[in-house]
Amino acid sequence: MSNPAEQAGNAGDGGGFRRGTLIRGIGSFYTAMDDDGACYTLRCKKKFRRLGLTPLTGDTVLFTPGEGEDHGWIEEILPRRSVCLRPPVANVTLLIVVLAPVPEPDLLLADRLISRAAAQDLRVLLVLNKADLAPAISPREAEEYRIAGLDVLSVSAKTGTGLSELREAMRGELCCFTGQSGAGKSTLLNALLDLDLETGDISRKISRGKNTTRSAELIVRDGLRVMDTAGFSLLEPERDLPPEKLRERWSEFRPYEGRCRFRECLHDREPGCAVQEAADLGGVGASRLARYRILLSEARETWRERYD
Ligand SMILES: Nc1nc2c(ncn2[C@@H]2O[C@H](COP(=O)(O)OP(=O)(O)O)[C@@H](O)[C@H]2O)c(=O)[nH]1
Numbered sequence: 001m002s003n004p005a006e007q008a009g010n011a012g013d014g015g016g017f018r019r020g021t022l023i024r025g026i027g028s029f030y031t032a033m034d035d036d037g038a039c040y041t042l043r044c045k046k047k048f049r050r051l052g053l054t055p056l057t058g059d060t061v062l063f064t065p066g067e068g069e070d071h072g073w074i075e076e077i078l079p080r081r082s083v084c085l086r087p088p089v090a091n092v093t094l095l096i097v098v099l100a101p102v103p104e105p106d107l108l109l110a111d112r113l114i115s116r117a118a119a120q121d122l123r124v125l126l127v128l129n130k131a132d133l134a135p136a137i138s139p140r141e142a143e144e145y146r147i148a149g150l151d152v153l154s155v156s157a158k159t160g161t162g163l164s165e166l167r168e169a170m171r172g173e174l175c176c177f178t179g180q181s182g183a184g185k186s187t188l189l190n191a192l193l194d195l196d197l198e199t200g201d202i203s204r205k206i207s208r209g210k211n212t213t214r215s216a217e218l219i220v221r222d223g224l225r226v227m228d229t230a231g232f233s234l235l236e237p238e239r240d241l242p243p244e245k246l247r248e249r250w251s252e253f254r255p256y257e258g259r260c261r262f263r264e265c266l267h268d269r270e271p272g273c274a275v276q277e278a279a280d281l282g283g284v285g286a287s288r289l290a291r292y293r294i295l296l297s298e299a300r301e302t303w304r305e306r307y308d
């Protein structure tokens with residue numbers, strides 16, 4: 001059996017190594033926080049470059065602390081639970097997709113994000129912010145997401161409605177907020193973690209350049225762990241996704257897989273499609289299925305053009 005400590009060659013007392021989570025990296029310097037909240041400045045041993053390994057914010061590492069003013073050393077990077085490339089962060093367990101009545105929700109973007117999360121085996125929480133104004137999506141749309149296995153939570157960063165439930169849902173997870181610009185992610189983080197992130201349109205315009213180049217930072221506060229990932233909304237097409245893999249990411253299709261007339265059915269209007277039948281009867285969300293088909297045709301196109 002390979003438990004992480006043994007893998008690092010320091011079974012027993014830990015071989016003198018300490019264990020921590022990387023909360024930021026600037027240049028070749030990293031900051032690790034241990035379980036007691038103490039922070040250490042570390043550098044990365046050369047062997048990691050040989051192994052092609054770059055430490056990421058969110059990594060659990062074993063390290064040797066520095067003495068006095070000196071920095072310490074990252075000795076081992078423990079196996080990752082998940083890896084995101086944009087921004088580069090490790091070990092996120094819960095993706096929080098924020099929607100709001102304004103700007104008008106882009107459910108195709110939401111489903112794209114949910115699809116990426118499913119590929120990484122991340123849980124997704126759908127947060128409907130600005131409940132003080134109006135519901136972000138219709139009850140029917142919310143039900144479709146529940147059928148897809150997502151938790152859906154109505155909140156208002158402005159009035160505080162639903163924030164204690166949101167905190168509960170975040171406890172024990174390494175969370176990453178995502179969603180359209182203007183949905184209220186920064187306002188929510190400020191309310192949840194007592195932060196002072198810039199919000200609103202004007203400050204966003206001014207600070208955009210700065211924010212998009214800054215690396216992700218892990219905020220640990222009040223028992224919550226959240227990636228502060230300004231500029232996370234960019235999504236590039238996945239060039240290495242075979243179109244027939246996409247359906248595996250729609251968990252509500254699962255009970256019907258294998259029941260279509262054609263074994264290779266992609267649930268794209270083929271005759272005798274069990275997923276289409278389920279959608280007609282309400283067992284699968286019809287608008288989720290419609291958006292799946294849009295993303296499927298996109299995946300087919302990207303796949304065709306992948307060597308261009
Ligand atoms: N009415 C209302 N406005 C909100 C709420 N949350 C955020 N906002 C406003 O929505 C705008 C965008 O918020 P911001 O946090 O910058 O969005 P971000 O781009 O997702 O980080 C700001 O003007 C906020 O004051 C809310 O719960 N209710």
Ligand SMILES: [Mg+2]
Pocket residue numbers: 185186187198199
């Ligand atoms: Mg923001």
Ligand SMILES: [Zn+2]
Pocket residue numbers: 260265266267268270272273274275276
């Ligand atoms: Zn089918």
